[in-house]
Amino acid sequence: MDVAEVFAGGREVAGADLAGMALTDVLPEGPLVFRGCDLTGADLTEASLAETLFEGCVLDRADFRRADLDGARFAGGGGTGMRFGDAELIDAVFTDVDLSGADFANTLLTDVAFTGCRLVGAKLSGCRGTGYTISGSNLMLADLLGCGFRGQEIDGVRFDEANLAGCDFTKAVLTGCRLIRARLVDARFAGADLRGADLGELDDGDLRRLRGAVISRAQAAALVADRGLTVLD
Template structure:
């Protein structure tokens, strides 16, 4: 089924979408739309308004979200395997219990998004703003993460083992129990090197300038 430019806000659509079809939503208003448990595998959402849209328990395997977005979109317990989000506003979106294996977030605004409690073997992040986001316990092992702002985000318990962070910011980031074993942080802004961060960075690779900054913060001058 194709929907284009339609006002579908505050409607219950889950039962109206037959399974086995590819559904396309183009520039639709889905504000507070009920898509709970909907069959949306391979669906496309292009430039749609997603304020408080309810995708809980929906099958979004391989779905594509391009542009648009909104506040407090709910993806709790949804199946998002191989889904792709590009240039989408996902501020304060909820992903608890969602299956995020091989999901990609590219150019997304994810301020205050909550990915803690999500499931899966990892997801991809690129050129996105995750300021104040909560990724507690997420797995990002061996991922190449580029151009991502983690300012004031909670990355407690995250696993960045062997990941590469390029042009990323970790200012004010909470790193309690975070793993960076063999992670390459040479292209990242590490922020203030407090004791909690240094414990998290154990086993990571940093550059000479970063090492000098850490020592300088402790009153040690390298000649």
């Protein structure tokens, strides 16, 4: 497809092969719709994509750096290695999207929602803005250095082997979550409710980092058992 013909029919494109195309300068004004398009390696740097819908699109290595994605919606699809550095994503929504290895470094994330997403190995450290919510998502091996989850209700999230150093989980409630072998250096858990989380095996250093958190009797018994002690009623 000739790049000049991409939007000849309007602001909606369906099933188009846009892989590797430089699209920023050919986008029409106003919210756009991409349905089932192949945007592998597409260049959308500095693009105006506010309120745009990406539905079931292939987005491997798509470049959204410095783009305006306020209110954008990503539903299904996705890919590995997407780049969002310095982009603006106020009120953006990601639902059932593969964001493996995505780079959100220095991205403005304010009231962004990730639901049912695969964020394995994604980089969310160094984000700006007031933050985001995550539910039903896989963040295994993700870099979340210094991210804030204060007071959030976090449901069904895998943080296995993720870098949670310096994260703020103060008064957060974690339900159906996993923190197995997560890096917890300097993380804050004061007042956090971890009774619904799988903590895995914790060394003494990790236990100290969970100081102030609430855990269940069963979790406490398992932690004691890991240290060769038996708890009897």
